[in-house]
Amino acid sequence: MRPVYVIGAGMTRFGRSEWPLVDLAAAASLAALHHADLGKIPVNAVVVANMGAGRINRQTAIASALVDRLSLWPAAAEAVENGPASGASAVKVGYQAIASGMADVVLVTGVEMMRAVDGLEATDFVASLSHPEAEYIYGVTLPSLAGLFARLFMERYGVERRHLALVAIKNHDNAMKNPYAHIHQPVTMEGILTSPEAVVNNPPVAEPLHMFDCCPVSDGAAALVLASQDIAAKLGAPRVLVAGIGQATDTHAVHERQDPTDLKAVRLASAAAFDRAGLKPSDIDVAELHDAFTILEIAESEAAGFFKVGQAHKAVERGETKLTGKLPINPSGGLKAKGHPVGATGVAQLVELAWQLRGEAGERQIAKAKTAYACNFGGFGNNVVATVLRKEER
Amino acid sequence: MSEKVHAFRCMTCGLVSYPKHAVCPKCRGETFEPTEIAGEGAVLTYTDVYALAVDYETRYLRLAIVELDGGMRVTGQLLDEHPKIGTRVRTVVGVVREPAGKPIYGLQFVPA
Incomplete structure (x- = not known):
């Protein structure tokens, strides 16, 4: 396989989009293309990550629409729908195209316009990824799967609501330093947990999870330009290598897993990504995890191998995952505060990490970051894509 | 809509699983009989x-x-x-x- 490099990264601010779907996708794409500064080098293929345009925006075949908007004909184009893991899946498709020699330059754009519908419809649209007969008919939504998971995980490992609150506080703090984040609002332990007002400020969503344990519903787009070694060298771009990608699946119904607290697909996908990259979890300088719910940041950081099982909440308490800690997690603010436009999320995680490795992450820059890891968690952990990036010295 | 909920017993190895799979997760058998939960x-x-x-x-x-x-x-x-x-x-x-x-x-x- 040929090595594949990230040569451009860009995104829109997450939140509520004033633009229609394809305009939003085009804005992120242009930011990434300008960042890559391709000159006359053609884009051979466009891969769009999106989960719900057909249902919530009543628009299908959006990769063709994006090529048209960007006047990139006759580039190949396709959309990838893989639930909340659509983003990293699309990056994987772009990676494979270059690694195989079928393409030299690929634009990967993730986009989602979830606020085109009301909150109830947005929740139902995401809930439709659950098992139709064994979960969905009971009123299962993603928050409820997270609530079921959280109660069991917390009981087993002694995780308390204050540990979850620490994850939220950290990610909101990080988002304050990220101009692209949906939510710019610092939160405190008093405000969301320990004061009498916290009961009102932070109502339950799916017990034991409360509002500040859950990501917002966002619009947004993010894009990467991937290229072969020859193109990356010709452009003199910083050498951000896609060092390894791993993917694994698990049972559709959460109840069918041997141990429902074990995020097996995260474990297997991460192990595969690290193996391909020739790196260990302890080699990683910065990570973006899929914290659609605070409990997931804790559980994924263990399943990925950064902490022993049952220990991550203690690392959070010691501040090890803050921007200044040993392993900064979610410097972007994570899904929790940066926002979670589902199809865009997996691409946006890698946009943040590419910026970190290039030293372009502004106030939230992790000094001397050379290796990075992302976990894009699809379904409720039944389809996970892990990606390792590494900066090569020239 | 049925007023019973069914799991599926693999006719090859006897594993009862729910929800339905077309292939038994244990023995890869492909024949099942419904069994009331x-x-x-x-x-x-x-x-x-x-x-x-x-x-x-x-x-x-x-x-x-x-x-x-x-x-x-x-x-x-x-x-x-x-x-x-x-x-x-x-x-x-x-x-x-x-x-x-x-x-x-x-x-x-x-x-x-």
Whole structure:
């Protein structure tokens, strides 16, 4: 396989989009293309990550629409729908195209316009990824799967609501330093947990999870330009290598897993990504995890191998995952505060990490970051894509 | 819509699994017979969910995963005023959702 490099990264601010779907996708794409500064080098293929345009925006075949908007004909184009893991899946498709020699330059754009519908419809649209007969008919939504998971995980490992609150506080703090984040609002332990007002400020969503344990519903787009070694060298771009990608699946119904607290697909996908990259979890300088719910940041950081099982909440308490800690997690603010436009999320995680490795992450820059890891968690952990990036010295 | 909920017994190795797979996760057998889900078990985990999907008028829903005696697990609605991990419950079948006034039957759990 040929090595594949990230040569451009860009995104829109997450939140509520004033633009229609394809305009939003085009804005992120242009930011990434300008960042890559391709000159006359053609884009051979466009891969769009999106989960719900057909249902919530009543628009299908959006990769063709994006090529048209960007006047990139006759580039190949396709959309990838893989639930909340659509983003990293699309990056994987772009990676494979270059690694195989079928393409030299690929634009990967993730986009989602979830606020085109009301909150109830947005929740139902995401809930439709659950098992139709064994979960969905009971009123299962993603928050409820997270609530079921959280109660069991917390009981087993002694995780308390204050540990979850620490994850939220950290990610909101990080988002304050990220101009692209949906939510710019610092939160405190008093405000969301320990004061009498916290009961009102932070109502339950799916017990034991409360509002500040859950990501917002966002619009947004993010894009990467991937290229072969020859193109990356010709452009003199910083050498951000896609060092390894791993993917694994698990049972559709959460109840069918041997141990429902074990995020097996995260474990297997991460192990595969690290193996391909020739790196260990302890080699990683910065990570973006899929914290659609605070409990997931804790559980994924263990399943990925950064902490022993049952220990991550203690690392959070010691501040090890803050921007200044040993392993900064979610410097972007994570899904929790940066926002979670589902199809865009997996691409946006890698946009943040590419910026970190290039030293372009502004106030939230992790000094001397050379290796990075992302976990894009699809379904409720039944389809996970892990990606390792590494900066090569020239 | 059936008023019974079925698991599937593999005709090759006897494993009972739920929900349905076209291929047995244990022996890769491809023939199954439906077997009614009914009995007692213990609450493995539960949640009160306020972020409801469409079709519900209530303020919240109490959902649970129950481990039935015999080991198979099921997801359903928990009808218990005082939910706790480990509580003994038995399965009943009731209306769990009613899209456009059309009842859907599924598993509910009541204290045993």
